[in-house]
Amino acid sequence: MLSKACKYAIRSMLYLAIHADGTKKIGVNKIADDLKTPQPFLAKLLQQLQRDKLVSSMKGPKGGFFLDEKNKENSVWDIVMSIDGAAKFDQCFLGLSKCSDENPCPVHSIAFPFKQRILEDFRDKTIVQWAGEIKNSGKVISLKDIEV
Amino acid sequence: MLSKACKYAIRSMLYLAIHADGTKKIGVNKIADDLKTPQPFLAKLLQQLQRDKLVSSMKGPKGGFFLDEKNKENSVWDIVMSIDGAAKFDQCFLGLSKCSDENPCPVHSIAFPFKQRILEDFRDKTIVQWAGEIKNSGKVISLKDIEV
DNA sequence: TAATAAAAAGACTTTTTTATCCTTAATTAA
DNA sequence: TTAATTAAGGATAAAAAAGTCTTTTTATTA
Numbered sequence: 001m002l003s004k005a006c007k008y009a010i011r012s013m014l015y016l017a018i019h020a021d022g023t024k025k026i027g028v029n030k031i032a033d034d035l036k037t038p039q040p041f042l043a044k045l046l047q048q049l050q051r052d053k054l055v056s057s058m059k060g061p062k063g064g065f066f067l068d069e070k071n072k073e074n075s076v077w078d079i080v081m082s083i084d085g086a087a088k089f090d091q092c093f094l095g096l097s098k099c100s101d102e103n104p105c106p107v108h109s110i111a112f113p114f115k116q117r118i119l120e121d122f123r124d125k126t127i128v129q130w131a132g133e134i135k136n137s138g139k140v141i142s143l144k145d146i147e148v
Numbered sequence: 149m150l151s152k153a154c155k156y157a158i159r160s161m162l163y164l165a166i167h168a169d170g171t172k173k174i175g176v177n178k179i180a181d182d183l184k185t186p187q188p189f190l191a192k193l194l195q196q197l198q199r200d201k202l203v204s205s206m207k208g209p210k211g212g213f214f215l216d217e218k219n220k221e222n223s224v225w226d227i228v229m230s231i232d233g234a235a236k237f238d239q240c241f242l243g244l245s246k247c248s249d250e251n252p253c254p255v256h257s258i259a260f261p262f263k264q265r266i267l268e269d270f271r272d273k274t275i276v277q278w279a280g281e282i283k284n285s286g287k288v289i290s291l292k293d294i295e296v
Numbered sequence: 297t298a299a300t301a302a303a304a305a306g307a308c309t310t311t312t313t314t315a316t317c318c319t320t321a322a323t324t325a326a
Numbered sequence: 327t328t329a330a331t332t333a334a335g336g337a338t339a340a341a342a343a344a345g346t347c348t349t350t351t352t353a354t355t356a
Contacts, residue, residue: 003149004344007243014254027302036245041345047304060353061301093266095155096293097184103290106162106282107266114262118241118255134254142251147246152314175332189315195334208323209331301354309346316339324331 001091006083008037009045009142013055013079016067018143019130024065027059036145045083052082067127076130077122090115152166153188154231157193159291161203161227162219164215165279166291173205173212184293200230215275224278225270238263 002010012031021027028046032039046065049055056068080089091110092099101112126132134141150158151280160179168174176194194213197203229238240247241259249256249266273281282289 002241003242004243007241011242025302029302038345040347043303044345050304057303058353059301059303059351060355062354063302063352065303093150093155094159094291095150095152096290098294099290103294104287106278106289106291107269108289110262110265110269110297114258117258120257121258130254139252141254141256142244142247142252143242146246146251173332177332186315188317191314191333192335198334205333206323207321207331207333208325210324211322211332213333297356299354299356302352304351305349305352307349309344311344314339314341314349317337319335319337321334322332324329326327326329 001089002080003084003088005041005045006080006088008035008042009049009079009083010076011035011044011145012037012046012065013049013067014130014134015074015129015143016065017056017072017127018135020064020066022066022068025062025066027064034144049079049082052078054078054082062100072128072131073126075123075126077119078121089119150228151236153189153193154228156183156190157197157227157231158224159183160185160190160194160213161215161224161275162278162282163199163291164203164213165220165275166283168212168214169218170214173210174215176210179213182292197227197230200226202226202230220276220279221274223271223274224295225267227272237267246285 012035015031015035016026028039028043031037032042035042046055046057051059053071054074055065055071057063057065080086092105093107094105096103096105099105099108103110134143160183161181163179164174174186177200180190183190193201194205198205201219202222203213203219205211205213228234240253241255242253243249244253247253247256249260282291
């Protein structure tokens with residue numbers, strides 16, 4: 001559904017939304033370390049996101065990545081588009097090239113509502129909103145990875 | 149979630165459940181053609197399923213693949229296990245190595261019920277049951293692919 | 297202004313997944 | 327019993343995804 005690349009990207013962006021801002025930037029090393037993602041690979045992804053104006057960066061000492069006010073108003077869906085593209089996400093669970101309410105695969109009735117629900121969340125909530133929910137949730141919602 | 153290989157495998161098996169039996173076997177060429185899957189690749193998959201006793205086959209003219217009574221009592225989950233393995237299916241939507249109710253990723257609350265639901269269906273329904281539902285459903289449920 | 301720290305960029309490598317090809321074995325029917 | 331047909335098996339190839347390395351650019355601070 002989502003490539004590893006895209007999963008890394010989404011987690012990094014939410015991580016930045018929570019931990020970084022214009023005055024406190026965070027470098028790839030730190031991010032990759034916390035999220036347990038391959039460092040140079042993540043660097044590539046952040047570069048890509050930066051090109052698409054989804055994340056901001058500064059070179060040099062005290063430099064790093066952060067989200068400016070505009071970046072924060074983007075959605076998780078924008079990240080998916082930048083890394084995987086829309087087509088990748090919107091695929092039939094059983095691989096039919098044309099799977100719809102009229103022409104459903106055997107699991108369409110289960111898979112479609114789920115995809116819709118995730119899609120809504122991804123498309124309609126801004127990154128700050130996500131970050132807020134993560135921070136204020138009673139549960140300890142994870143972005144950092146704990147290897148098992 | 150599921151590899152292409154696994155999607156091809158599931159569709160072929162349901163296809164066989166509906167269209168073949170001990171007296172009418174179907175060859176890979178016909179299956180691959182209807183399902184629009186790469187023929188030699190599908191052959192490999194059916195071989196694998198045959199080794200795991202999920203599908204039956206006969207060589208020679210009038211030979212081909214079919215499901216015997218035992219095969220029909222297997223589940224779609226058995227196919228997933230044979231081709232992808234359980235681990236592949238049960239992965240966190242955002243890639244956390246440990247994602248659970250106690251340690252949820254930001255989309256766990258949406259993704260988990262979906263995975264459970266699919267898993268139940270895959271595990272608890274036999275292949276004949278699937279086939280029956282597909283045949284008797286009001287809708288035209290697709291296994292064959294129509295390229296767009 | 298020099299040293300340093302960090303991102304940007306591009307080329308490259310490795311691994312995984314998907315897909316093909318070729319030879320052998322089994323079965324059927326003429 | 328021979329020709330035809332179809333699966334089984336193994337080796338290989340191609341494509342995609344994941345990951346690394348090296349050099350260049352930009353900013354900071356001493």
